[in-house]
Amino acid sequence: MKQNKLIKSLTQHPLAYLLLFIFTIIFAYPILWAFFSSLKTSAEIKQSPYSLPLVPQFVNYKNAWVGAHMGDYFVNSVLVTTLSMILLIAMVIPTSYVLSRFEFKGRKLLNIIMMAGLFINVNYIVYPIYLMINDVGKAAFGNGLLLTDNRVTVAIINAVTSVPFSIYLLSGFLKGLPKGYEEAAKIDGCGNWRILGSIIIPLARPSILTVILFQFLAYWNEYLVAQTFLITAAKRTLPVGLLSIMQEARTATDYGRMYAGLVIVMLPVLILYCFVQKNLTKGISMGGLKG
Amino acid sequence: MANFKNSPATKRFIRIGTIPTFLLYAIFVIYPIFNMLGLSFVKWNGLLGKKSFYGFKNYQILFQDPNFYLAFKNTIILIVMVTVITFVLAMLFASMLAKGKMAGQSFFRILFYIPNILSIVVISAIFYMLYSADYGLIAPILSLFGKTYSGVLGNPDKVVYSVGIAMIWQAVGYYMVMYIAAMDSIPDELYESAGLDGATKARQFFSITLPMTWQVVRVTLTFFIISTINMSFLFVTAMTDGAPDGASNVLLVYMAKQKAQGNFGYSMTIGTVLFIFAYALSLIIQRLTNKDPQD
Numbered sequence: 001m002k003q004n005k006l007i008k009s010l011t012q013h014p015l016a017y018l019l020l021f022i023f024t025i026i027f028a029y030p031i032l033w034a035f036f037s038s039l040k041t042s043a044e045i046k047q048s049p050y051s052l053p054l055v056p057q058f059v060n061y062k063n064a065w066v067g068a069h070m071g072d073y074f075v076n077s078v079l080v081t082t083l084s085m086i087l088l089i090a091m092v093i094p095t096s097y098v099l100s101r102f103e104f105k106g107r108k109l110l111n112i113i114m115m116a117g118l119f120i121n122v123n124y125i126v127y128p129i130y131l132m133i134n135d136v137g138k139a140a141f142g143n144g145l146l147l148t149d150n151r152v153t154v155a156i157i158n159a160v161t162s163v164p165f166s167i168y169l170l171s172g173f174l175k176g177l178p179k180g181y182e183e184a185a186k187i188d189g190c191g192n193w194r195i196l197g198s199i200i201i202p203l204a205r206p207s208i209l210t211v212i213l214f215q216f217l218a219y220w221n222e223y224l225v226a227q228t229f230l231i232t233a234a235k236r237t238l239p240v241g242l243l244s245i246m247q248e249a250r251t252a253t254d255y256g257r258m259y260a261g262l263v264i265v266m267l268p269v270l271i272l273y274c275f276v277q278k279n280l281t282k283g284i285s286m287g288g289l290k291g
Numbered sequence: 292m293a294n295f296k297n298s299p300a301t302k303r304f305i306r307i308g309t310i311p312t313f314l315l316y317a318i319f320v321i322y323p324i325f326n327m328l329g330l331s332f333v334k335w336n337g338l339l340g341k342k343s344f345y346g347f348k349n350y351q352i353l354f355q356d357p358n359f360y361l362a363f364k365n366t367i368i369l370i371v372m373v374t375v376i377t378f379v380l381a382m383l384f385a386s387m388l389a390k391g392k393m394a395g396q397s398f399f400r401i402l403f404y405i406p407n408i409l410s411i412v413v414i415s416a417i418f419y420m421l422y423s424a425d426y427g428l429i430a431p432i433l434s435l436f437g438k439t440y441s442g443v444l445g446n447p448d449k450v451v452y453s454v455g456i457a458m459i460w461q462a463v464g465y466y467m468v469m470y471i472a473a474m475d476s477i478p479d480e481l482y483e484s485a486g487l488d489g490a491t492k493a494r495q496f497f498s499i500t501l502p503m504t505w506q507v508v509r510v511t512l513t514f515f516i517i518s519t520i521n522m523s524f525l526f527v528t529a530m531t532d533g534a535p536d537g538a539s540n541v542l543l544v545y546m547a548k549q550k551a552q553g554n555f556g557y558s559m560t561i562g563t564v565l566f567i568f569a570y571a572l573s574l575i576i577q578r579l580t581n582k583d584p585q586d
Binding site: 005006008009010013016017019020023024026027028030031033034037045046048049050091092094095097098099102103104110113114117119120121123124125127128129131132156157160161163164191192193217220221223224238239242243246255258259262265266269270273277280281 | 297300301302307309311312313315316318319321322323324330380383384387393394401402403404405408411412413415416418419420425427428431468517520521524525528529543550555558559565566569570
């Protein structure tokens with residue numbers, strides 16, 4: 001049945017399928033190629049880029065995980081990503097609830113200020129932030145590095161700079177909820193926190209999940225802030241570690257290890273994507289279109 | 292002035308819900324952006340050096356700096372290249388895959404989106420190797436046709452476009468998904484009656500699909516500008532770091548380099564000019580596209 005549909009579809013749009021298959025190769029092959037290359041010896045990588053590995057070289061993974069410290073960086077990435085996420089959620093849920101469902105003086109202004117933040121990318125301000133934190137560290141502890149070379153600082157910056165986009169996404173959803181539930185709960189004597197916890201959050205779960213997914217990817221993949229702030233090698237996150245393996249590989253030509261490191265960075269994301277791709281693509285249409 | 296009758300408990304709730312977030316936002320986003328603006332009027336070399344007021348001198352230097360113009364040119368090349376090609380490909384795929392017309396459409400949608408979830412460092416590493424003359428995928432193919440390939444990332448004429456290709460590879464899926472969602476919401480009847488009138492597929496695209504998705508297209512044009520400026524920084528830093536000899540510098544890379552050389556005030560001037568440029572360009576694009584394409 002399903003096969004018949006495919007064949008019918010194929011014969012109806014042969015050119016479209018040809019084009020889609022060409023681009024399937026263009027999108028999928030480089031990723032598969034990186035996987036295969038991560039299991040090859042350096043000699044194989046150089047001699048025949050298109051061939052499959054003769055004997056899978058799992059030693060590349062050992063070299064990356066232990067030798068290039070990607071295992072330690074993995075732990076750092078988990079720490080920074082988790083802490084960033086907790087901070088973000090703690091800020092964004094109450095704030096977007098208040099901004100979208102309460103009437104109070106100054107609400108409009110706060111909304112405008114927050115939306116202006118959508119234009120401010122962390123790329124512009126990463127260095128001014130560094131200077132500020134360095135100054136504070138020097139004034140308070142006599143040592144700027146104490147605060148700058150610090151994973152908690154990186155998590156705070158990750159979380160705060162992603163607040164505008166997350167509030168934009170969540171508020172859009174919360175504004176559309178019917179008021180009836182809250183009013184009924186208020187008449188029953190529920191406090192605001194209770195209403196938020198037992199009515200709003202359960203209702204908003206799909207969009208909260210979307211925010212979490214988007215920001216998980218952003219935090220896991222982030223490298224600019226981590227690279228600027230974390231000077232001690234042992235504190236690096238995975239993307240920063242990969243960048244340094246890349247630079248070393250150029251001179252030492254240990255490309256097997258580099259490919260293995262690359263797979264270590266992207267594998268968790270690909271596995272997650274298998275489970276959540278629907279939520280993710282729905283989230284884009286939800287967040288993007290309401291602008 | 293409006294009088295909002297909130298109970299004391301609700302007032303407290305509003306304060307707790309807003310003050311901490313806005314305080315952190317003010318410290319980590321608003322203050323630094325104004326600090327960038329302020330430092331652009333200062334001559335300041337290095338963390339230990341003294342700041343001295345410089346007026347518009349940094350801006351004067353900037354507008355006479357050939358490296359600034361090169362980085363500016365590269366930024367504009369990438370904005371135009373990435374926007375045009377990504378837009379065309381994303382629209383093309385979306386119009387094939389929207390409305391479930393073709394079997395297997397969700398397979399293609401899921402697959403084409405994958406590059407968007409990968410770290411820019413991962414993509415840069417893959418393309419760096421893929422372009423390599425010794426290890427890459429291009430040299431063996433070209434040698435089949437008897438041509439030699441000497442790499443593109445070391446070639447000042449080709450490096451920017453090569454980075455652009457990696458950026459397009461990364462971006463197409465994202466915009467495709469946005470356009471699919473917009474196209475899915477167009478009523479089927481419009482296409483049916485156009486089909487009865489004998490309108491070709493191409494005609495249907497320009498007279499139905501494009502006008503009906505125009506608001507989404509406008510939003511994405513702003514996304515294209517802002518994200519190309521930001522993404523180009525991450526891609527160039529990871530792939531070439533401006534090599535060869537600054538030929539692949541984009542403005543944010545040039546800004547980071549000036550900072551690394553100790554020209555802090557000057558680097559903030561570059562950031563400020565770019566920020567204003569990005570904002571102005573977005574506004575202009577929004578104005579220009581305010582009309583329906585059919586008018």
